[in-house]
Amino acid sequence: MLNNVFLKTLRDQQRSLLYWALYLIAIAVVMALFYPTISKMTAFNQYLSQLPASVKEMFGAGVVDYTSPVGYFSTELFSFMVPLLLLVFGIGFGANAIAGDEEKGTLGFLLANPVPRWRVVADKFGVLVVSMILLGLFFWGGLAIAASSMHIDISILKLGEATLGSVLLALVFAALAFMAGCIKGSKSTSMGVASGVGVLTYLLNTLGGMVGWLKGYRFLSPFYHYMEPNTLQNGLSPVHILVLAGLVVVFFIISIPAFTRRDIGQ
Amino acid sequence: MNNDTIINTVKLTKYYGKQKGIEEVDLQVQRGEVFGYLGPNGAGKTTTIRTILDFIRPTRGSTTVFDLDTRQHSVEIHRRVGYLNGELALYNDMTGEDLLKYLGNLRGGLDWKYVKDLAARFQCDLPRRIQGLSLGNKQKLGLLQAFMHKPELLILDEPTNGLDPLMQHEFYDLLNETKKAGRTIFLSSHVLPEVEKVCDRVGIIRQGKVVAVETIETLKSHSIRQLEIHFARVVPKEKFSNLPGVRDINVQNNILTCTVVGSLDALVKASAQFEVVNIISHEPSLEDIFMTYYNEGKNNVK
Structure with a gap:
C-alpha cells in the first residue's frame, strides 16, 4: 500500500531501477567473461610497464599489473565505467526528485496534502540512497557470481568494497544534483551543476597526478578520495570513505532548509 | 477575529x-x-x-x-x-x-x-x-x-x-x-x-x-449588458433617450443597440410600445465591467 512519499517515489523508480540493474549485471558478466583472454596477454603488461608514470595515472591507480584480476577489474570497471554509470543514474534521479516534479507541477499537487516539506525532501533522498545501494548490490552480485564461476582469483569482499566506493562517489554528485534542485527548482540547472562539478573534479584529480602545482589540491576532488585508496587492492580506507559520506550528508542537510524556505514554482 | x-x-x-x-x-x-x-x-x-x-x-x-x-x-x-x-x-x-x-x-x-x-x-x-x-x-x-x-x-x-x-x-x-x-x-x-x-x-x-x-445581489444590480433589440418597423430614437440606466443608444432603421446598467425594466417597458421581433443580450466581458462600473465614480462615463 502506498502510504507515504518514500514508497510512491520508489514505485515510480521501479522500472528504471530494473533496467539499470540488468544493465550493470550484464556489464559485470561480460567483463568477467573476457578476463581469461586478457590474462594470457602478458606482452601487454610489459608494454604498460614501460609507459611513463603520468600516463599510467590516467588509466587509474590499478595498472600495476593489468593482466592480474585486480589490475584488470580496477582498470576496466572501477576506474571509470562503473562510477560513470552510477553517476549518470544518480544525477538524473537527484535532479528529477524535487526539481523534476516541481517543473511537471506534481510537487505543488503533493504539497497540498498534509505532508511537511522536510518530509518530502527526506523521503525522496531516502529513495535516492536506497536505489543507489540496490544498484550497487545487483552489480556486486552479478560480478561476484560471474567471477567465482569462472574461477577468477579475486576477493569477493574486496569487489564489494570497491563497489561500495563507487556507489558513494556517485552519491556525492547525485546528492549535489538533489540539493541544487532543492535550492533552485530547475532540473536542467541541477543536472548541469552536478555534471559540471563532476567533470571538473575528475580533471582535477587526474591532472593533479601529473601536474606538480595541482597536486596539493587533489584532496578537493571526490574522485581523489575514491581512486587514491586503490580499494580493490587494499580494501576501503575509512578516512576517504568518511569524506565521501560526509559530503553526501552535508548536501542532504542543506537540502532541507533550502527547500522548506523557498517559493514553490508552478 | x-x-x-x-x-x-x-x-x-x-x-x-x-x-x-x-x-x-x-x-x-x-x-x-x-x-x-x-x-x-x-x-x-x-x-x-x-x-x-x-x-x-x-x-x-x-x-x-x-x-x-x-x-x-x-x-x-x-x-x-x-x-x-x-x-x-x-x-x-x-x-x-x-x-x-x-x-x-x-x-x-x-x-x-x-x-x-x-x-x-x-x-x-x-x-x-x-x-x-x-x-x-x-x-x-x-x-x-x-x-x-x-x-x-x-x-x-x-x-x-x-x-x-x-x-x-x-x-x-x-x-x-x-x-x-x-x-x-x-x-x-x-x-x-x-x-x-x-x-x-x-x-x-x-x-x-x-x-x-x-x-451577488449588489453585483447583479450593477451588472451591465449590451442589448440589441430588433423591431418590426423603424423606431424613433427619442422614445428611448433618458431611460434610467440605459446608455450608448444607437438606432439604425429597425435595430436598437444600447448598454444597460442594472434593471432592464425601463427599457423593456419602452420597447413594448412597438412590435419586438427579437432581443439579443451580450454578456459583458470582465474588462467591460471594470471599465464601466468601477470607473463610473471617477469620470462619470457618459
Whole structure:
C-alpha cells in the first residue's frame, strides 16, 4: 500500500531501477567473461610497464599489473565505467526528485496534502540512497557470481568494497544534483551543476597526478578520495570513505532548509 | 477575529522580483459561504491561492486559515482543506483509483464508499491510467481528490475548466450540498455568469488588487449588458433617450443597440410600445465591467 512519499517515489523508480540493474549485471558478466583472454596477454603488461608514470595515472591507480584480476577489474570497471554509470543514474534521479516534479507541477499537487516539506525532501533522498545501494548490490552480485564461476582469483569482499566506493562517489554528485534542485527548482540547472562539478573534479584529480602545482589540491576532488585508496587492492580506507559520506550528508542537510524556505514554482 | 472567519488575509502582498504579483489583498471568507474570486487571467488569483496554501511566501502581510497562521501551521491547514490546482498536473503513470488511494493514505485513510459515489456522479473512469484521460476527465479526478475527504474548506482554482455543461451542473449541485453541510468554498473564476450562479459573495481582483468585495445581489444590480433589440418597423430614437440606466443608444432603421446598467425594466417597458421581433443580450466581458462600473465614480462615463 502506498502510504507515504518514500514508497510512491520508489514505485515510480521501479522500472528504471530494473533496467539499470540488468544493465550493470550484464556489464559485470561480460567483463568477467573476457578476463581469461586478457590474462594470457602478458606482452601487454610489459608494454604498460614501460609507459611513463603520468600516463599510467590516467588509466587509474590499478595498472600495476593489468593482466592480474585486480589490475584488470580496477582498470576496466572501477576506474571509470562503473562510477560513470552510477553517476549518470544518480544525477538524473537527484535532479528529477524535487526539481523534476516541481517543473511537471506534481510537487505543488503533493504539497497540498498534509505532508511537511522536510518530509518530502527526506523521503525522496531516502529513495535516492536506497536505489543507489540496490544498484550497487545487483552489480556486486552479478560480478561476484560471474567471477567465482569462472574461477577468477579475486576477493569477493574486496569487489564489494570497491563497489561500495563507487556507489558513494556517485552519491556525492547525485546528492549535489538533489540539493541544487532543492535550492533552485530547475532540473536542467541541477543536472548541469552536478555534471559540471563532476567533470571538473575528475580533471582535477587526474591532472593533479601529473601536474606538480595541482597536486596539493587533489584532496578537493571526490574522485581523489575514491581512486587514491586503490580499494580493490587494499580494501576501503575509512578516512576517504568518511569524506565521501560526509559530503553526501552535508548536501542532504542543506537540502532541507533550502527547500522548506523557498517559493514553490508552478 | 471570530471563529466564523475561515480565511483572513491581511494586506497580503507578493512581488516576483520587480513584477507585481498581488498587493495589499484583504479578504475575509466566512464559514459556510461560497466565495468567488473573480478576475481576468493574470490578475493574481492563483498567486493569492498559492500564498494562502503556503506554496509561496508573501513579501508582506499574513494569512490565517481556521485562525491558524499559514506559515506556522501549513500541515494542519492542509489536513482540513481540499485543493484543486488551476493548472492541474497529476501523476500520469497512475490510474485514477491508485492516485486517489495514495492521496487518501497521505491523509490517513478515506471513506472509500463516498469516493465511489462521487466517482459515479462524475462518471469517472477510475481504473484508467491518467495519461490517457481527456482534459475534462482529469479535471473530474482533480475535483474528486479535493472533495473526497470532506474537508471543512475547499479552495478551488478555476474548478470548471474543461468540464462539459452536464458535469458543470453536477459540480454546482455538489457545491450546494457542501454549502448546506456548513462547509466553506473559495473558488476562483474568470467567468462572471458562473460566479453569479454559485457564489454568495464575490471578490474582484484586477492587476493584483482587490477592487471590490460584493454580495451577488449588489453585483447583479450593477451588472451591465449590451442589448440589441430588433423591431418590426423603424423606431424613433427619442422614445428611448433618458431611460434610467440605459446608455450608448444607437438606432439604425429597425435595430436598437444600447448598454444597460442594472434593471432592464425601463427599457423593456419602452420597447413594448412597438412590435419586438427579437432581443439579443451580450454578456459583458470582465474588462467591460471594470471599465464601466468601477470607473463610473471617477469620470462619470457618459
